[in-house]
């Protein structure tokens with residue numbers, strides 16, 4: 001059994017065919033799916049989907065790519081939503097949050113400081129409610145870690161991670177888990193494969209980030225949680241362990257990264 005620790009089931013490609021996606025994923029051995037929010041407008045959607053199916057949970061947060069359109073009132077809305085959701089067993093984390101310095105327009109001084117402000121405020125919410133964080137670290141691996149240290153965040157997952165071994169160990173020493181997805185199925189993904197092979201087994205989890213980040217056998221934007229077992233099998237092969245061993249370890253690791261998952265698994 002596998003836990004997809006990061007899947008955008010509320011994205012149109014998946015939300016339009018949820019019944020069949022959930023049915024197929026379950027048949028393939030995906031026993032639980034964590035759905036992170038991306039902006040204020042998605043808070044209600046991720047919560048609704050997580051309640052619609054027995055094997056889902058959700059996180060609340062503002063994704064760095066949506067920060068340019070967000071305002072202070074969105075942070076207040078997040079805090080209110082989190083406060084209300086603490087009584088909801090399906091609510092498990094703050095996410096998806098982080099920093100994204102991939103495109104030039106995302107790293108102008110103004111764009112950067114707005115992203116960093118929103119990230120810092122959301123880390124404070126995570127700290128206040130003692131919740132783990134689901135992190136986006138695109139071209140921002142070192143900066144995100146420095147924020148985790150500054151705000152005393154010691155639990156969560158660095159999703160779709162693509163840093164060096166040293167950078168990954170920095171996150172692991174801080175208490176975080178490192179997550180792998182379909183990107184490592186490509187032959188050119190040497191760095192990710194090295195990480196998947198060499199990091200301590202206690203430190204890794206798996207995800208699809210679907211419908212984004214497809215494995216090589218799926219078209220762009222058409223990824224789904226159904227692909228998780230095949231992606232994870234590649235990780236097991238790299239580590240020379242059985243898929244069952246990896247499934248057991250990554251399930252335990254996901255629960256340790258996101259304690260509120262425990263009663264749901």
Ligand SMILES: [Zn+2]
Pocket residue numbers: 006008036096209
């Ligand atoms: Zn994501």
